[in-house]
Amino acid sequence: MIRPRQRVALGSLIGAGLVLTACGSDTGGSPSSSTNPGGAASITCSSGSLTAAGSTAQQNAMTQWIKDYLNKCSGSNINYGGGGSGQGVQQFTDGKVDFAGSDFPLAAGAEQQGADARCKAGPAINIPMVGGPIAVGYNVPGVTQPLNLSASNLAKIFTGKITKWNDAAIAQDNPGVALPALGIQSFHRSDGSGTTYNFTNYLAHDAKADWTFGADKNWTAPGGQGAKGSQGVAQGVKSTAGGIGYFELSFATQSKIPYAAVGNAEGKFVQLTPDNAVKFLSYAKAAGTGSDLKLDFDYATTDATAYPNLLVTYEIVCSKGNPADKLPLLKNFLGYAASPAAQQELPAQGYISLPDNLRQQVQQTVSSLG
Amino acid sequence: MDEPESAKVSMARSSEAVPSPASQPPKTNGTQSKDMPQAKDLDSRPRRRADAVFRMLAQGSGVALLVIMAAIAAFLILQAIPALNADTTNFFTTLNWAPDGTPSSFGIAALAFGSLLTSLLALVMSVPVAVGVALAISHYSPRWLAGPLAYVVDLLAAVPSVVFGLWGLIYLVPGLIGPSNFLSTYFGFIPLFETNGTYGKSIFAASVVLAVMIIPIIAAISREVFVQTPRDHIEAAWAIGATKWEMVRTAILPYGRSGVVSATVLGFGRAIGETIAVALVLSANYEITLHILQPGGNTIAANIANRYGEAGNIGRGALIASGLVLFIITLIVNFGARTIVRRGEREGA
Numbered sequence: 001m002i003r004p005r006q007r008v009a010l011g012s013l014i015g016a017g018l019v020l021t022a023c024g025s026d027t028g029g030s031p032s033s034s035t036n037p038g039g040a041a042s043i044t045c046s047s048g049s050l051t052a053a054g055s056t057a058q059q060n061a062m063t064q065w066i067k068d069y070l071n072k073c074s075g076s077n078i079n080y081g082g083g084g085s086g087q088g089v090q091q092f093t094d095g096k097v098d099f100a101g102s103d104f105p106l107a108a109g110a111e112q113q114g115a116d117a118r119c120k121a122g123p124a125i126n127i128p129m130v131g132g133p134i135a136v137g138y139n140v141p142g143v144t145q146p147l148n149l150s151a152s153n154l155a156k157i158f159t160g161k162i163t164k165w166n167d168a169a170i171a172q173d174n175p176g177v178a179l180p181a182l183g184i185q186s187f188h189r190s191d192g193s194g195t196t197y198n199f200t201n202y203l204a205h206d207a208k209a210d211w212t213f214g215a216d217k218n219w220t221a222p223g224g225q226g227a228k229g230s231q232g233v234a235q236g237v238k239s240t241a242g243g244i245g246y247f248e249l250s251f252a253t254q255s256k257i258p259y260a261a262v263g264n265a266e267g268k269f270v271q272l273t274p275d276n277a278v279k280f281l282s283y284a285k286a287a288g289t290g291s292d293l294k295l296d297f298d299y300a301t302t303d304a305t306a307y308p309n310l311l312v313t314y315e316i317v318c319s320k321g322n323p324a325d326k327l328p329l330l331k332n333f334l335g336y337a338a339s340p341a342a343q344q345e346l347p348a349q350g351y352i353s354l355p356d357n358l359r360q361q362v363q364q365t366v367s368s369l370g
Numbered sequence: 371m372d373e374p375e376s377a378k379v380s381m382a383r384s385s386e387a388v389p390s391p392a393s394q395p396p397k398t399n400g401t402q403s404k405d406m407p408q409a410k411d412l413d414s415r416p417r418r419r420a421d422a423v424f425r426m427l428a429q430g431s432g433v434a435l436l437v438i439m440a441a442i443a444a445f446l447i448l449q450a451i452p453a454l455n456a457d458t459t460n461f462f463t464t465l466n467w468a469p470d471g472t473p474s475s476f477g478i479a480a481l482a483f484g485s486l487l488t489s490l491l492a493l494v495m496s497v498p499v500a501v502g503v504a505l506a507i508s509h510y511s512p513r514w515l516a517g518p519l520a521y522v523v524d525l526l527a528a529v530p531s532v533v534f535g536l537w538g539l540i541y542l543v544p545g546l547i548g549p550s551n552f553l554s555t556y557f558g559f560i561p562l563f564e565t566n567g568t569y570g571k572s573i574f575a576a577s578v579v580l581a582v583m584i585i586p587i588i589a590a591i592s593r594e595v596f597v598q599t600p601r602d603h604i605e606a607a608w609a610i611g612a613t614k615w616e617m618v619r620t621a622i623l624p625y626g627r628s629g630v631v632s633a634t635v636l637g638f639g640r641a642i643g644e645t646i647a648v649a650l651v652l653s654a655n656y657e658i659t660l661h662i663l664q665p666g667g668n669t670i671a672a673n674i675a676n677r678y679g680e681a682g683n684i685g686r687g688a689l690i691a692s693g694l695v696l697f698i699i700t701l702i703v704n705f706g707a708r709t710i711v712r713r714g715e716r717e718g719a
Binding site: 056083084085086087089090107110111114183185190191192193194216217218220222224225226227228232235236239240 | 467468471539540543544567568570571649650652653654655665675676677678679680681682683685686
């Protein structure tokens, strides 16, 4: 005879769901949070509160700077929510945040007009604040020395035209390296991102013939595998023999993934070092009108010490027409972010500091906000 | 309703609410004669009031649900219309998702196909296993095993989907490369198992993750139905000399069929709406392919998760339009399943 159990607690369904939700909050002290005396010196306090949202690429930098600022000025309140650049710009346009973090300057047309309409008194402008080099990481067993990958080869790899690691085109740039006859598995972001935009922008400029997909925050080329977030791409590369992908430098160092020296416009190979990345950024020109500091990277540079594959993330603010109760705090906080002390904190977090010429322009622009 | 019982209840209530004439000394003849008919009225008044309140609450909940559903549909439609107007290509056939591009171009075809394919594959894998688990718990396991087993199945249903997603990404995807390679090498003549030579973040991997996620749901509901099989049916099967398997087949499965179908629909609903686990596991692209072993595929929900953060104005509307399609697919599937269940019940009776 079978005596079936009449009731088995379905209530257990509900209980265990609550266990795994509380994580990811700030643990309160990152290694680089030592209160920098120089940093404190360049902070001018104002009361009030600021709300900002947008790019997740600059979130760690913002978190650190907000902490610095609030340590000194306990009377003010600043919040930076992530959510993505698109979300940040939308909330800025809707007047829900005082400034937005964005990996892209405002697009000319409807986006710029919408943001201008919110500001009323003056146009919305882009202020570059944080730079981040993009590493091209790979997992090729047996290869120990850093690989040289030209922009043209990268374009062919990421569009599936080069399929083996021992392809003649790769071997030619890496004399003396024993490349295995291993299939290449390329990984790209499946979510929209500034990293994809800047990587494809580099390919679009330095490998014009082989990359025909332009610069786009969403991956549009055929082939390869998509992964969510830089973490996902790094994980894919790390766990796949023959894998290759692009992500911010910090993910490569964290996961101990080797990364390539990439080719510049002239075909010279440039190592990814913070200095080389800052060098490239120092050639960038402000292409915006008025106080807008939208940057135009000089991808055509032939300087063999300028690493051409990086992203810059911006703060989008109103140049004029900021409310009187927000303006002093906005200027003081962004002024601190553009100060040498604040910028010096960036390399420890995997970012690069703005080069001095650009940093001074940023400081001027911040102090001219009205 | 049970008339005598409810009357008893109201009697008890009224004796509490209204002091009975017996316990209160009559004041005057006049007032008493006036009170008497009132007391008789009061006798039924609390019941009527409680009934009315309860009816109002129940009906209110029902109406509120309908209003919420209508509001969701209205919100989706209103938000989707500007984007659909901006779409320069056919929303139903385009294999692309570039709503913020110039010109704006996006279509639901590949996403809807991917959503349906992953969910159907997940059902194909999970329903037999889940029914087996349910039968094992309800009729095959010894009692000391059935309890813990049922508990573990319920626990599995409570694991957050992001955990399944991470498990899929870090463990399952690399682990499936070998079997995928085997399938495509020896069974590659079947179009389903054909590949382009790469393996990894495939529709197959996503389906397996979804299957694992919905097994506990289907198993838990099926088990509840199986244990309710009338003893007469089971005894009748034994009496005509059925073996255990024959008893299960002739008594339990027919009785539980409509319950299993309902459970399957619930599982399908969870699978097709699953967002983060699929977003983590699938390699997003916008192709329609039956090659389930090679990287690729996308679903409506995963696409929303992936594209929302960086979406512009049109992009957001386009994602909401895709959400509307998901909403409609779910409604159609639910109604379809209800029809099947109803027909099954009629045949059974």
